[in-house]
Amino acid sequence: xxxxxxxxxxxxxxxxxxAPLTDLTRGVGPKKRPIIWTADCQTSFDKIKELLTSxxxxxxxxxxxxxxxETDASDYGCGAVLLxxxxxxxxxxxxxxxxxxxxxxxxxSYPPQERELLGIxxxxxxxxxFIDGCAGGYTVYSDHLPLKYVREQDKPTPRLVRWIAELxxxxxxxxxxxxxxxxxxxxxxxxxxxxxxxASHSLEPEYLYSSWIQDGLSRAGEPMDWPMLQAx
Numbered sequence: 001x002x003x004x005x006x007x008x009x010x011x012x013x014x015x016x017x018x019a020p021l022t023d024l025t026r027g028v029g030p031k032k033r034p035i036i037w038t039a040d041c042q043t044s045f046d047k048i049k050e051l052l053t054s055x056x057x058x059x060x061x062x063x064x065x066x067x068x069x070e071t072d073a074s075d076y077g078c079g080a081v082l083l084x085x086x087x088x089x090x091x092x093x094x095x096x097x098x099x100x101x102x103x104x105x106x107x108x109s110y111p112p113q114e115r116e117l118l119g120i121x122x123x124x125x126x127x128x129x130f131i132d133g134c135a136g137g138y139t140v141y142s143d144h145l146p147l148k149y150v151r152e153q154d155k156p157t158p159r160l161v162r163w164i165a166e167l168x169x170x171x172x173x174x175x176x177x178x179x180x181x182x183x184x185x186x187x188x189x190x191x192x193x194x195x196x197x198x199a200s201h202s203l204e205p206e207y208l209y210s211s212w213i214q215d216g217l218s219r220a221g222e223p224m225d226w227p228m229l230q231a232x
Contacts, residue, residue, distance in 0.1 A: 017051070020044040059087055059094045066136035068093060069127065070177065071119040072143055073112075077102040078119030082127050084136075099126050110159075116144040117163055124170045131170070141177040148174050 020040040061067075062084060071080040079100040083093040101122050103115070110118065120140055124131070131138045150156075151164055 017047050061096045061130055064135050067131055067138035069123050070141045071123050073115040073119040078122055080123035113146055116142055116147055121163055140172045140174045143177055145176045148176055
């Protein structure tokens with residue numbers, strides 16, 4: 001429920017929709033009541049997934065607004081979310097797209113700094129079509145503080161040298177964000193872990209349309225692919 005709770009303010013009637021799932025959490029307390037997955041729980045789960053991947057939760061990207069990319073990496077993968085100021089409240093940041101990637105066996109053996117940097121590189125590659133030429137600029141946030149200074153290392157490993165060279169093509173402003181405030185990328189980075197119930201295959205970006213994007217593009221007469229949430 002962590003991801004859903006984070007974006008509940010964007011979902012009308014969230015409490016009522018999520019009630020069957022919220023009730024399940026009562027089974028993990030001191031009383032240790034059994035957790036029984038009912039048809040109502042499945043309906044609630046499917047509805048929340050639908051709402052998390054459709055407007056107004058995912059808003060249309062705007063080239064005149066700044067972007068922020070929040071990333072995280074775990075032992076098993078990396079996750080990221082692309083955000084812009086909300087259309088309804090400029091003080092709130094709304095998600096434009098989500099991304100996650102399951103690490104290969106060799107990638108899992110990378111040291112933490114390299115896994116975290118790989119998460120940033122993967123996000124920049126995925127969303128280059130958004131951030132290149134964006135008038136509002138963009139900032140990358142990571143909960144791995146040393147990444148702020150990764151380009152200043154005296155003796156980087158050969159792999160870091162290659163990635164830093166690629167990083168310079170984007171020249172991102174990398175800022176630190178404490179892990180306790182970096183919930184969504186953290187959740188996405190754990191897809192594919194033993195504790196995850198998601199499919200074990202790597203989640204590569206797919207280009208999915210929602211009906212409202214299709215309508216807008218058809219009127220513009222210039223169709224383009226917008227990276228959206230990986231369908232499950």
